[in-house]
Each structure stands twice: as structure tokens, then as C-alpha cells.
């Protein structure tokens with residue numbers, strides 16, 4: 001059942017410190033970043049919380065910083081911020097492409113990368129790119145600041161390692177010379193815009209002297225969590241044929257039927273995208 005807007009309260013702290021304090025002391029409060037996932041819950045009458053912490057205007061969270069070893073993207077950076085950033089465009093094309101494929105411009109102007117990851121949908125567009133780039137995720141509470149490999153963050157369907165008084169602070173993406181790498185981002189949805197992925201893919205491949213020196217692939221919407229396909233990567237690096245890679249890939253993913261698509265279609269599309277990636281020279 002829908003409730004009225006005046007049933008809800010929103011607090012907008014002016015600093016990160018203030019936000020962390022509120023998260024720590026008010027157990028019933030929920031982070032509200034761009035609100036593009038939360039507003040859907042409000043509209044459908046399934047939004048359980050009544051009290052929200054608006055982090056959209058905290059400048060520290062929106063920072064995108066380039067240092068010698070890392071590009072750090074604040075959790076509050078919007079997909080428009082990411083898509084427009086020249087260093088990300090040049091150095092992290094998979095993330096740039098993912099940002100450009102989220103919803104449409106109005107959604108990209110509000111939706112944040114932190115919200116995309118915290119919402120923990122296996123169909124989200126940013127996670128495959130973060131997985132391929134071996135991103136680290138920084139989690140922050142008033143008592144603790146921890147930084148862990150992003151690939152460990154999703155603990156199961158819609159489950160993450162976040163604890164209640166913690167927020168995602170940023171993503172740290174190692175810098176590397178990827179100019180000789182083939183990089184492919186692919187999203188398949190019902191339409192080109194305003195469509196959640198039926199399947200999404202990010203892949204990076206580096207050949208050296210006729211052999212594959214590095215191979216990283218990740219899919220969204222083929223498992224309960226965004227999935228880095230490490231077994232398939234291994235077969236690729238060992239010089240496996242396309243048929244051998246496809247056999248492992250098909251056993252590594254576990255697509256399902258849902259309102260957006262069905263398992264058989266997702267399996268076929270995953271195989272097709274991978275074949276295209278395999279054949280790019």
C-alpha cells in the first residue's frame with residue numbers, strides 16, 4: 001500500500017562526518033543518494049524505511065581523483081560525472097561505456113555509482129566494468145575505514161558486505177597501461193535507452209607474441225551476483241579454443257528466467273557476446 005510523502009523524513013547533512021554520525025546513531029535511517037532505485041520502491045509501495053539520509057550534496061563523496069597508481073571514483077559520483085570525465089573516458093572505457101548505458105540522460109544525472117553497487121542488483125551496469133578493472137571498494141563508518149577487493153563485496157543475491165552503519169565511500173581502480181588491450185562493453189536490453197540489462201558484459205584481453213597474456217571477463221544478469229568468470233579466463237589464458245571457452249563459460253554462469261528475459265536466451269546471448277570478444281584482434 002502506498003503511503004503519503006509526509007510520512008517520510010529526509011535529513012541532508014552538510015559533511016561526510018555529519019552523515020557518518022547520523023548513520024551510526026539512527027539505526028532506522030537509510031542512505032538516499034540519487035534516489036533512482038529508492039523512488040521506484042516508493043512508487044510501488046514497497047519502500048520499508050521512513051527516514052532517509054540524503055548524501056547527494058556531500059562534495060567529498062562526488063570526487064573523481066587521479067593519482068599515480070589509482071583512479072578513485074567517489075560513491076556519490078553520478079553516471080553523468082563519470083561519462084563526462086576525460087581521464088575515465090581515456091583510461092577506463094568499460095566504465096565510461098557502462099555509465100553511458102544507464103537509463104537515459106535524466107537518470108544518469110541523478111543515479112550514482114555507489115547506489116548502483118549498493119542496490120546489489122545482478123543486472124546493474126557498472127559492476128562488470130569494476131570487476132574487470134580489479135577495483136577496490138572503500139567502506140566507511142564512524143569507527144572504521146576498510147578497503148577490500150570489489151569482487152568479494154557481493155555475498156549473494158541482493159546481499160553485500162555492508163554493515164548497517166557503513167556506507168560506500170569510493171571505488172579505487174588501479175591504473176595501468178591498457179592501450180594494447182582489447183576492451184569490450186556490451187549491454188543487451190529491450191531498448192537502447194531506459195532498459196535494465198537482460199545481460200551485460202565487460203571484457204579485457206591482451207595478446208603478447210601470439211599468446212593471451214591477460215584475460216578478464218565479467219557478466220551481469222547471468223548469476224545471483226555480478227560475476228567475474230575466472231574459470232573461463234583461465235581457459236583463455238591457457239590458449240583454449242573458442243569451443244573450449246564456451247563450454248566452460250556455459251557451466252560457469254547460471255542465468256534464470258525472470259520478467260526481463262529467460263535463461264535460454266541469456267545463455268545464448270552470453271555465448272554470442274563472448275564469441276565476438278574472442279574473435280576481436
Ligand SMILES: Cc1cc2nc3c(=O)[nH]c(=O)nc-3n(C[C@H](O)[C@H](O)[C@H](O)COP(=O)(O)OP(=O)(O)OC[C@H]3O[C@@H](n4cnc5c(N)ncnc54)[C@H](O)[C@@H]3O)c2cc1C
Nearest residue numbers: 033034035036037038103111112114115116118124125168
Ligand atoms: C527509469 C530507470 C532506468 C534505469 N536504468 C538503469 C540501467 O540502465 N542500468 C542500471 O544499472 N540501473 C538502472 N536503473 C537503476 C538505478 O538508476 C541505478 O541502480 C542507480 O545507479 C542507483 O543509484 P542511486 O544513486 O539513484 O541510488 P538510490 O536509489 O539513492 O539508492 C539505491 C540503494 O543504494 C543505497 N545506497 C546509495 N548510495 C549508497 C552509498 N554510498 N553507500 C551505501 N549504500 C548506498 C541506498 O540506501 C539504496 O538501498 C534505472 C532506474 C530507473 C528509475
